[in-house]
Amino acid sequence: MTGEPRGVAILGSTGSIGTTALRVLQRHSDRFRVRALTAFRNAALLREQAELFKPTFVGVVCNGVDPQSEWACGADCLVTAAQRGDVDIVINAVVGAAGLDATLAAVHAGKRVALANKETLVMAGSLVSEACRRGGGEIVPVDSEHSAILQCIGGRNPGDVRRLIITASGGPFRAWPGERVARATVADALQHPTWRMGRKITIDSATLANKALEVIEAHFLFGLSYDQIEVVVHPQSVVHSFVEFVDGSVLAQVGVPSMELPVLYALTHPERLTDTGVPPFDPVEVSPLTFERVRTADFPALKLGLAAGRLGGAAPAVFNAANEQAVALFLEGRIAFGDVPRGIASALDALGDTPGDTRDALVAADVAARAHVREMFQC
Ligand SMILES: NC(=O)c1ccc[n+]([C@@H]2O[C@H](COP(=O)([O-])OP(=O)(O)OC[C@H]3O[C@@H](n4cnc5c(N)ncnc54)[C@H](OP(=O)(O)O)[C@@H]3O)[C@@H](O)[C@H]2O)c1
Numbered sequence: 001m002t003g004e005p006r007g008v009a010i011l012g013s014t015g016s017i018g019t020t021a022l023r024v025l026q027r028h029s030d031r032f033r034v035r036a037l038t039a040f041r042n043a044a045l046l047r048e049q050a051e052l053f054k055p056t057f058v059g060v061v062c063n064g065v066d067p068q069s070e071w072a073c074g075a076d077c078l079v080t081a082a083q084r085g086d087v088d089i090v091i092n093a094v095v096g097a098a099g100l101d102a103t104l105a106a107v108h109a110g111k112r113v114a115l116a117n118k119e120t121l122v123m124a125g126s127l128v129s130e131a132c133r134r135g136g137g138e139i140v141p142v143d144s145e146h147s148a149i150l151q152c153i154g155g156r157n158p159g160d161v162r163r164l165i166i167t168a169s170g171g172p173f174r175a176w177p178g179e180r181v182a183r184a185t186v187a188d189a190l191q192h193p194t195w196r197m198g199r200k201i202t203i204d205s206a207t208l209a210n211k212a213l214e215v216i217e218a219h220f221l222f223g224l225s226y227d228q229i230e231v232v233v234h235p236q237s238v239v240h241s242f243v244e245f246v247d248g249s250v251l252a253q254v255g256v257p258s259m260e261l262p263v264l265y266a267l268t269h270p271e272r273l274t275d276t277g278v279p280p281f282d283p284v285e286v287s288p289l290t291f292e293r294v295r296t297a298d299f300p301a302l303k304l305g306l307a308a309g310r311l312g313g314a315a316p317a318v319f320n321a322a323n324e325q326a327v328a329l330f331l332e333g334r335i336a337f338g339d340v341p342r343g344i345a346s347a348l349d350a351l352g353d354t355p356g357d358t359r360d361a362l363v364a365a366d367v368a369a370r371a372h373v374r375e376m377f378q379c
Helices: 016-027 043-053 077-083 097-108 119-135 144-153 199-207 209-222 260-268 300-311 315-331 339-351 359-376
Strands: 006-011 032-039 057-060 089-092 112-115 138-141 161-168 229-233 239-245 250-254
Touching: 006 016, 006 077, 016 032, 016 043, 016 089, 016 260, 032 043, 032 077, 043 057, 057 077, 077 089, 077 097, 089 097, 089 260, 097 112, 097 119, 097 138, 097 315, 097 359, 112 260, 119 138, 119 209, 119 315, 119 359, 138 144, 138 209, 138 260, 144 161, 144 209, 144 239, 144 250, 144 260, 161 209, 199 209, 199 315, 199 339, 209 229, 209 300, 209 315, 209 339, 300 315, 300 339, 315 339, 315 359, 339 359
Parallel strands: 006 032, 006 089, 032 057, 089 112, 112 138, 161 229
Antiparallel strands: 161 239, 239 250
């Protein structure tokens, strides 16, 4: 990769992935320029980032904050940042369905989207693929599992892939008895054993809803059927996923748990940079590596998400929105941990067969699913 530095927008720059991305971009400032930053409401951190990286565009979503006069305000700032002429790559590090329109706008404008915001593909995978075809943009995954799969497939014929095996840490309740899991507190659920992440994805990792989101994401990214995508628990989070080829050969990508490398790879794919700051890999230090079957009965969110993926239409959007709403209520202390999958199941029962072939239909399904969950728990 040579020539002019590439312009990068980070949507959600104040979050866990956003701040990781800024560290990576700072290390490779000869190749990338930060052109646009957005946040939801953390104006103090956004101001610090803007002073350090001097982007040409800064946007903040929430009206309740005190923005600098030159900042753009309101939810539209994500789409504006994603479409800018001085931006080549959009890192979508927003959490939740709020990232959808910016992803669509970016690929429509022919940009590369380094996608951490998996909810985008879960909600509207077919629309995003169509927008890529029309606009010439592309999605490159940031999720470590999907980055691993992309690296293992490495330009080979997709027809040569028989199966993907996505690894899951198992979350903080991997070894807890089922009836105890349903009563877990917010503090218990926020103790992820291997990754430090934002609150929503940390809860999704505890319920295993995150793995359902990732299976649906993989279905759209790699064009494989749900029968070809499996999940295995791997508590050490060192093997980031496996790809099995038609001849039975299996490749895996491994590394200590850190999001810096997947973020960088999403920027440079298919090229690799030197001076990444990644320490040499020591297999002895990370051993032993172990694998277990998923305890699906104790983590019903996984099965619900896979069923929603297979159902298609608006069902994945309903699954995602019901999960987002239920997780928000759990984090506010208004419902129990076990209520999260209950809320999702009820929303899917009520709304799972809603059609979802347009952006507006998907957004309507999203709104209805959130309302359903709030009503169910009278919140
Ligand atoms: N963290 C990880 O290691 C990891 C790994 C793989 C994938 N992901 C995925 O990456 C995405 C971000 O995760 P995260 O852990 O970085 O989350 P996070 O720490 O909660 O950060 C979320 C970012 O999005 C902004 N934001 C929140 N709500 C928004 C809205 N409605 N509209 C616009 N911006 C909004 C936040 O701004 P404020 O700070 O101003 O609130 C913040 O900058 C998620 O989709 C997650 O599943 C994360």
